[in-house]
Amino acid sequence: MSRADLRSRPPAATRRPSPLWALGLLHSELVTTVRRWRTLALLGVLAAVPVLVGIAVRIETRDGAPVGGGSGEGPAFITQITNNGLFLVFTALAATLPFFLPMAVGVIAGDAIAGEAGAGTLRYLLVAPAGRTRLLLTKYATVMAFCLLATLVVTVSALIVGALLFPLGELTTISGTRVSFAEGLGRALLIALVVAASLVGVAALGLFVSTLTNSGIAAMATTVGLLITVQIVDQIPQLHVVQPYLFPHYWLSFADLMRDPVYWDDLIRNLGLQALYAGVFGSAAWARFTAKDISA
Amino acid sequence: MAPYESDDAVGAARDEEPRSGRRKAARYAVPVAVVGVAAATIGLVPALADSGDPDLPKISAQQLIEKMAKSDVQQLSGTVKISTDLGLPDLGGLEDGLVSGAGRGPDDGSSADPQAKLTELASGTHTLRVAADGPDRQKLSLLESGAEYSLIHDGKDVWGYDSKSNEVYHSTAAGSGKQREAEPPATPKDFADEALKAVDDTTSVTVDGTAQVAGRDAYKLLIQPRQSGSTVGAISIAVDAKTGLPLKFTLTPKSGGAAVVDAGFTQVSFARPAASTFDFTPPKGAKVTEEKDAAEAPGHAPKHGEGFAGGLKGMNVLGEGWTSVATFDTGAKGGLPTGSEGGDLGGFLGSLGDQVSGKFGKGTVFSTRLVNALITDDGKVYAGAVTKDALVKAADAGK
Structure with a gap:
């Protein structure tokens, strides 16, 4: 955040801000976030993953060999890419969801408040009569918009690569039934939305961490570090008692949307868990941010 | 992070809430309450959903x-x-x-x-x-x-x-x-x-x-x-x-x-x-x-x-009902290489089971939570959902 960005923010003419003012704040936040080089670099990395996976699978299966020697190794759905390019979307999301996507969200969320504080721009934002609660909500909305944007970047990139390198058309669900391409596309979009919603929890966690410190780098590192720790804890069988309450535990449940009929149990658990994390860490961030001394 | 000394005054003027320590701490009650409500929901909903046993007409x-x-x-x-x-x-x-x-x-x-x-x-x-x-x-x-x-x-x-x-x-x-x-x-x-x-x-x-x-x-x-x-x-x-x-x-x-x-x-x-x-x-x-x-x-x-040995030839069933024991002859003299002649593998398999002996000779009992199997040294196998003692008794009787 540079001071020049502040110029685009509407001046505060009255003490009581209109609702539109918040939209203006959100708009300016979004533009500032997306225009940053680091955001663009993150999105670029995310867009490159499906390209890499697509080309690798294409080269491996040139002579009709099955993917991974037919052993079923690798991310979910990878063996089905040769059936239908649409499966590249699911494979790319399954490959990026455990780490790339939440890391990108962690960087953006960790930077949200602490970055402003570190650059000394936070108090200028608070000079405008937005109020701390509203500013926090705007920041959280921006991070969530980034969750959706990042997921869509992966989805669209995978869709383009999949369409170029592999056949499209009717696709076979993992239950063995066939659905039309239009329905498959609809499911792909739904999966992208579910994946974006899966990141809401880590976004709230990052925002809370961001209110704890005045250093953007520290907040990002803490968020990504927490993410890695939780992912490791989620893999240790002896800790299975706590695992259902860890935010990444049901992340791969988005694959259940490719069953026919859809198996909703884990999907609903995932969304409920994300809402819980958003509620707990969102309100913790609010408690911290509205009570804290803003010195920079 | 620029440490401006005068900032506290600015911040205080802008703050909407009175800045008492108690009010600040009270805000943290919100996330704690959210956790509490969630924990209560997770704990209580299955208990409440369990609406008791249904009332059905008696049946024999x-x-x-x-x-x-x-x-x-x-x-x-x-x-x-x-x-x-x-x-x-x-x-x-x-x-x-x-x-x-x-x-x-x-x-x-x-x-x-x-x-x-x-x-x-x-x-x-x-x-x-x-x-x-x-x-x-x-x-x-x-x-x-x-x-x-x-x-x-x-x-x-x-x-x-x-x-x-x-x-x-x-x-x-x-x-x-x-x-x-x-x-x-x-x-x-x-x-x-x-x-x-x-x-x-x-x-x-x-x-x-x-x-x-x-x-x-x-x-x-x-x-x-x-x-x-x-x-x-x-x-x-x-x-x-x-x-x-x-x-x-x-x-x-x-x-x-x-x-x-x-x-x-x-x-x-x-x-x-x-x-x-x-x-x-x-x-x-x-x-x-x-x-x-x-x-x-x-x-x-x-x-x-x-049962478990259905596909094998020469299977006999000893006893009846729940204590029936299936027995068959693997034909392999020496049975499982559980003794010293079995080398490393034999030692490993032997360590999984208990050595027993009876009228049937000597053998090894392999136990699970449900099924016990006795493999005798002359190559006979007795298996069933019975206790170890019952298995040895059946093997003795079958001799």
Whole structure:
């Protein structure tokens, strides 16, 4: 955040801000976030993953060999890419969801408040009569918009690569039934939305961490570090008692949307868990941010 | 981070709330409250949802068994959760061999082979989906993380599709009934059929109240062996009050602890499943394995009712009812190489079992939570869901 960005923010003419003012704040936040080089670099990395996976699978299966020697190794759905390019979307999301996507969200969320504080721009934002609660909500909305944007970047990139390198058309669900391409596309979009919603929890966690410190780098590192720790804890069988309450535990449940009929149990658990994390860490961030001394 | 000294005053003026320490701390009550509400919801909702046992007209055990026998559910779809804890040492292949009735042919290398796949159910917790529409169209799916294994029976065709490896297994030879028998038991009905076969005068069968399973009212049928040598503690079968379909099957060992087998519907519907459910065409690029000649099929299709050693020749059953012991001769003099002559492997196998001796000679007993097996040094095998003592007694008597 540079001071020049502040110029685009509407001046505060009255003490009581209109609702539109918040939209203006959100708009300016979004533009500032997306225009940053680091955001663009993150999105670029995310867009490159499906390209890499697509080309690798294409080269491996040139002579009709099955993917991974037919052993079923690798991310979910990878063996089905040769059936239908649409499966590249699911494979790319399954490959990026455990780490790339939440890391990108962690960087953006960790930077949200602490970055402003570190650059000394936070108090200028608070000079405008937005109020701390509203500013926090705007920041959280921006991070969530980034969750959706990042997921869509992966989805669209995978869709383009999949369409170029592999056949499209009717696709076979993992239950063995066939659905039309239009329905498959609809499911792909739904999966992208579910994946974006899966990141809401880590976004709230990052925002809370961001209110704890005045250093953007520290907040990002803490968020990504927490993410890695939780992912490791989620893999240790002896800790299975706590695992259902860890935010990444049901992340791969988005694959259940490719069953026919859809198996909703884990999907609903995932969304409920994300809402819980958003509620707990969102309100913790609010408690911290509205009570804290803003010195920079 | 620029440390401006005068900032506190600016901040204080802008703040909407009075800045007392107590007010600040009070805000943290919100996230704590959210956690509390969530914890209470997780803890209380299942307790509240358990609306108590349904009130159903009294029924005798005999009537209930007749109801199950008459049950003719042709169309259903549902989700089954199955947990198995046989307490087997994790030996992979050995486990497979035991549960599939020792009837597995030479490995044909396809991961979509139903025999190979469904024996995975022998340990751990799995979620299955079942759908049926008449005797000719059934589907059984094993839900895995990000993948699914489906076994589809549609008229003459039996398809196995493993989405993880994208492999297809196809057979046409097997008739409808025969193929069903070839599958290891998976649904509560399969298990219940097995259990009812064992019901005779060595068994106490009672109706043990009612229960709610998958949102349906059900009677609980309790089957307990009367004989003391059995390792089976009790078998509880929840039978749907309307259709007579077994909805839940639980087998608890006499030694206590968690159930050895717990299979039950978590969701069930008796509406006709969509026709497309049973419609399968191998996807493009999938590797299709055709079943080999029907001549090989007998070894492939042991009746699971005959127990663990059903596929082996020369099997005898000693005793009756719950304490019956299956015995067969492996023909291998020296039996398992459990002694010193077996080298490293022998020492390892020997360490898994207990050495026993009796009139039959010497042997090794291998124990699980349910099944005990005695392998004598002259190559005879005695196995059954009986205690170790009962096994030795049976071996002595059989000598």
